Amino acid sequence: MRIFDTHAHISDTRFDIDREALIDRLKEKDVELIVDVGCDLRDVSKTLELTERYPFFYGAVGMHPHTAEYFGPEMADGLARLLERPKIVALGEIGLDYYYDLSPRDVQRRVFDEQLSIAALKGLPVILHVRDAIGESLDILRAHKRELIENGGVMHCFSGSVESARECLELGLMIGFGGSLTFKNNRRGVETAEFVPLDRFVFETDCPYLAPVPHRGERNDPSMIALVAEKFAEIKGITPDEAADIAFKNGMKLFRLG
Numbered sequence: 242m243r244i245f246d247t248h249a250h251i252s253d254t255r256f257d258i259d260r261e262a263l264i265d266r267l268k269e270k271d272v273e274l275i276v277d278v279g280c281d282l283r284d285v286s287k288t289l290e291l292t293e294r295y296p297f298f299y300g301a302v303g304m305h306p307h308t309a310e311y312f313g314p315e316m317a318d319g320l321a322r323l324l325e326r327p328k329i330v331a332l333g334e335i336g337l338d339y340y341y342d343l344s345p346r347d348v349q350r351r352v353f354d355e356q357l358s359i360a361a362l363k364g365l366p367v368i369l370h371v372r373d374a375i376g377e378s379l380d381i382l383r384a385h386k387r388e389l390i391e392n393g394g395v396m397h398c399f400s401g402s403v404e405s406a407r408e409c410l411e412l413g414l415m416i417g418f419g420g421s422l423t424f425k426n427n428r429r430g431v432e433t434a435e436f437v438p439l440d441r442f443v444f445e446t447d448c449p450y451l452a453p454v455p456h457r458g459e460r461n462d463p464s465m466i467a468l469v470a471e472k473f474a475e476i477k478g479i480t481p482d483e484a485a486d487i488a489f490k491n492g493m494k495l496f497r498l499g
């Protein structure tokens with residue numbers, strides 16, 4: 242099996258105690274590529290450091306909806322400069338989060354829209370975080386449809402209906418599947434996996450969060466994608482190796498690697 246974790250936060254402080262040792266072990270667990278997502282632009286140094294130090298690490302940077310209120314004009318300039326770096330392959334994660342509502346909704350919408358424009362200007366794919374806000378997110382995304390179809394993107398940890406998934410595909414996006422696919426009673430996830438075409442999905446952890454069953458609640462890491470691949474493969478009637486391999490290739494295409 243070869244694993245591409247398209248959405249990890251190895252830069253998170255929860256990996257401070259054993260980050261190096263963990264990374265050293267990943268290769269023997271079939272993890273060959275990782276995109277580390279630095280989603281608070283006030284400090285993405287750890288993500289940059291990982292991409293510089295390890296050949297198999299790439300990075301994404303952007304302002305998460307949680308901290309959208311701290312995004313100002315200077316930060317937009319800084320973001321544009323970061324996106325020039327060769328190992329920064331996407332802008333994200335960005336979007337709307339009306340579940341936690343940590344930044345005012347009007348600010349979330351404005352900052353989301355502004356960052357979509359920056360991604361378009363740079364010709365880069367986007368990583369999208371949407372929670373309890375799929376309708377308004379799709380409205381904003383539709384306004385950027387032309388660039389999205391051209392540059393691509395991924396709906397990370399998708400939790401919407403099949404109907405929303407269909408709309409995402411029409412916008413040129415891929416669907417990201419992670420640990421939540423393995424959770425009991427996640428009917429919607431299973432339905433979305435049944436529906437998604439084989440050339441339009443990727444695997445991700447969102448680690449340290451969202452560890453798959455039977456590790457739910459523990460600290461997640463990229464090697465656990467093997468369990469997501471197993472579940473996805475079962476739904477699709479293919480082998481876990483095939484699922485991981487297709488996801489790997491889709492991820493390479495999404496982030497234009499290799």
Ligand code: NI
Nearest residue numbers: 248278334447
């Ligand atoms: Ni994330």
